[in-house]
Amino acid sequence: MFKRVMAAALLAVVLISPPAMAQPAQAQAQAQAPLQLWRLDCGEFVIKQYGAFFSDTFQYPAGPKDIVGSCYLIRHGDRYMLWDTGLTDALVGNPIENAAQRLSLRRSIIDQLRELNVRPEQIEYIGISHWHFDHTGQAARFPQARLLIGRSDLEHLRDWGPGVNDAAVAAMSHWLTGGGQVEPLDGDKDVFGDGRVVMLDLPGHTPGHNALLVRLASGPVLLTGDLYHFTEQVANRGVPPFNHDRADTLASMDRFDRIARNLGARVIIQHEPADIARLPAFPEAAQ
Numbered sequence: 446m447f448k449r450v451m452a453a454a455l456l457a458v459v460l461i462s463p464p465a466m467a468q469p470a471q472a473q474a475q476a477q478a479p480l481q482l483w484r485l486d487c488g489e490f491v492i493k494q495y496g497a498f499f500s501d502t503f504q505y506p507a508g509p510k511d512i513v514g515s516c517y518l519i520r521h522g523d524r525y526m527l528w529d530t531g532l533t534d535a536l537v538g539n540p541i542e543n544a545a546q547r548l549s550l551r552r553s554i555i556d557q558l559r560e561l562n563v564r565p566e567q568i569e570y571i572g573i574s575h576w577h578f579d580h581t582g583q584a585a586r587f588p589q590a591r592l593l594i595g596r597s598d599l600e601h602l603r604d605w606g607p608g609v610n611d612a613a614v615a616a617m618s619h620w621l622t623g624g625g626q627v628e629p630l631d632g633d634k635d636v637f638g639d640g641r642v643v644m645l646d647l648p649g650h651t652p653g654h655n656a657l658l659v660r661l662a663s664g665p666v667l668l669t670g671d672l673y674h675f676t677e678q679v680a681n682r683g684v685p686p687f688n689h690d691r692a693d694t695l696a697s698m699d700r701f702d703r704i705a706r707n708l709g710a711r712v713i714i715q716h717e718p719a720d721i722a723r724l725p726a727f728p729e730a731a732q
């Protein structure tokens with residue numbers, strides 16, 4: 446009996462071996478597609494009451510705080526993805542200010558892509574970390590792109606009637622009304638199928654919030670979305686009062702930090718001014 450089991454096991458090894466050996470060669474071929482990452486300028490913000498805005502535990506002092514908006518361009522071989530689409534480009538030359546904040550934008554995404562000789566129609570995917578207006582503002586400039594978004598965020602946008610978050614609904618209406626291709630995500634999403642660009646399902650800030658892992662040849666990079674807004678939040682777990690779910694936020698912070706530690710990843714907080722320097726200055730790319 447033991448011999449028969451051993452023979453069966455050996456046969457199984459022989460039968461399994463050829464496809465198992467084929468996989469590394471395939472993975473190697475895919476791994477040769479160049480992978481590059483650019484940080485794009487997607488806005489500047491002055492949050493006038495920083496403490497009240499970003500912590501539900503009185504963690505931060507009163508007064509203003511400057512943060513930035515960041516989008517990212519990813520090139521995978523000859524394919525392109527945008528990660529987040531920033532504030533609306535109507536703000537270029539027309540900053541707005543109200544009691545809560547001041548918003549401004551120096552350059553549109555299209556203007557920055559032009560400098561890289563990338564045409565808007567070359568953008569195959571738009572990955573959205575979450576539905577908020579400062580991450581969806583310029584999406585409509587890329588109507589041919591396939592939208593990757595957490596299903597719960599998509600449903601929120603679809604469910605809202607007029608008068609609720611109009612700016613974000615307007616920015617995404619092309620995809621909400623069936624005009625554009627959309628892929629609602631229920632978990633992590635391996636965008637190009639080789640494990641090197643992966644949207645990570647990290648709910649809490651919004652119900653369908655995602656971060657992005659980009660495994661560059663120089664090492665893995667993690668783009669936070671708005672899981673964190675600035676550096677000190679990582680250590681002191683500041684949770685903004687407007688987050689969708691506090692417990693989910695803390696669980697997502699835990700998962701994200703473990704991924705960062707296990708991979709030795711370079712973490713980039715998208716709204717943190719100091720983290721702009723963690724990638725080469727535009728128009729240079731990380732690779």
Ligand SMILES: [Zn+2]
Nearest residue numbers: 577579580671
């Ligand atoms: Zn944001």
